[in-house]
Amino acid sequence: MWLTKWLTLLFVVQIFGDIPIPTDCPLSFDDLYPHCPNWDERDFDFIIVGGGTAGCTLANRLTEVKEWNVLLIEAGGIPSNLSEIPGMYIALQGTPEDWSFKAQDPITSTGYKNSVTSWAKGKVLGGSSTINAMVTVPGVPEDYDHWAELGNEGWDWSNVTKYFDKVEEMVKITRYRSNLPMRTTLETAIQELGIDTTGSSTFGYRDVPIQVNEGQRYSHAKAYLTPIRDRENLCVVTEMQVIGILFDEESNIQGVTVNDSFNNEIQEIKANIEVILSAGAINTPQILMLSGIGPEDHLEDLDIPTKVNLPVGKNLMDHMIIPVFIQEIIPLRGLATSLEHRINEYCENGTILDTLGITNFQGYLNTQNGSRLDNLQRPNVEIIHFSFPPQEPMLPITLDKFGYLDYYRTQLEEINQDKYIQMILIEVLHPQSRGTVELSTTDPYTQPRITPNYLSHPRDVQTVLExxxxxxxxxxxNTLSNYRLVDLKIPECDQFMFESPGYWTCYATTFATTIYHPSGTCTMGNDSITSVVNTRLQVWGVPKLRVVDSSVIPELISGHTNIPVGMIAEKAADFIKEDYNYLV
Incomplete structure (x- = not known):
């Protein structure tokens, strides 16, 4: 126990300098997750690659069949104490619990260092459910009906509802209304615009629930692995990276090749029945392409023999955001409290950092005046608010994690010395722009090349303007009469009048970035020309191989992706049980 607390202290000092978590903060848990010290002495029926939201769900459901031995492999480690604190989630980016992917477009995102955007994805047991903002918004029924209309039979709302119910039974959530004064101010301002704030409509603002239980994060690792940590047919191995799929001489799947970081050696692990890739929308296509499953022309460029020619890494979708800032005109608010005070208050009383503040008060709007989007009545924009009182210590941390150039950070931090700032995210829920994930080299430890192609479709530009x-x-x-938009000095945008369409287009091009929902890179469908997996999530032309994670999503939903990925995994578990006659 003392070692765990010392490591926590060191971990936080590295992030916050002189502001450590108190060593007596009650965040440590012994034996919360399954262990498997003798994994190399066992035989496995299923190997699940990736211990994130989908992987944890599958591990639980497949081991309900007592005859099946299941190995869950996670490249990262056990969740840190810091990851338990809901209000500190942004600080987890760029740590060992984050893959720290970088994406780059040829034109957009020039307001960030090196013109790259930071794509945080969890490299830890629980995956992104261990480092994300914990928001639980599964979208609207029309999202899933549209999946079915695209050719994915059985994925309409009526057929996925029971799997959302299963996720809800496992994942504990907290519903709350922030007591910060700005929460009430925002609600009044939004009501002035005639927008619903009761939560009774598909459109409008509402307080969304978060994956928090008794003031601590409730990841899918906690929800799905902790209750079965003593299940004998489950083996969970951490700090082991899968670097390829193992085939025999006739190209039949045998298992996976891994780098065992603990023993510092490459090993092969066999699977008797199936290999399931649940490594996420970036790692899963990387593993497939390194194994010879992907676009033939791209693989040939890297001298990788093609086993199956599939559009792996294509159709990359992401919920792009444009961060906009507003500020007080006349300073009226007191200074922010220190991080040290908040952490101490949290450790002693479980308050302040136990929620997301006003950030769970979110807007889901159709900016086309209620007109039908893609013939479906659903939101096309989400609005998210972040509150920064004067001298807010989380502002420089947030700007740093986003990767803002020092030129823009300085402008915002100077305003925040004596004035309240609010960062408002414009999120495009149904982007038409499509990007790619490609191999940069044949080295499995080198990050793949991520090209989002933000704003490459004119409809996305129009949605941002709206x-x-x-x-x-x-x-x-009238409610926000003491606030105005921050007029950031952007050299590339000087030619445009402030707040004009030209200005906003330039602004969006400068600051387009991610809210960490990459999807679609192994999309499901009904043919091997346009999709990578069929509607039962089996890889076309590769028996004994499935993909179960956000990469199979055919079109982004009107919400956040974590809970839908859980639903996908619940449904996949039933597919697998049904295929082998174990579905009750």
């Missing part, structure tokens, strides 16, 4: 118009209208309400 979202910006909403922010302008919000700031112009």
């Amino acid at each position: 979202g910006a118009s909403f922010i302008e209208a919000l700031v112009n309400t």
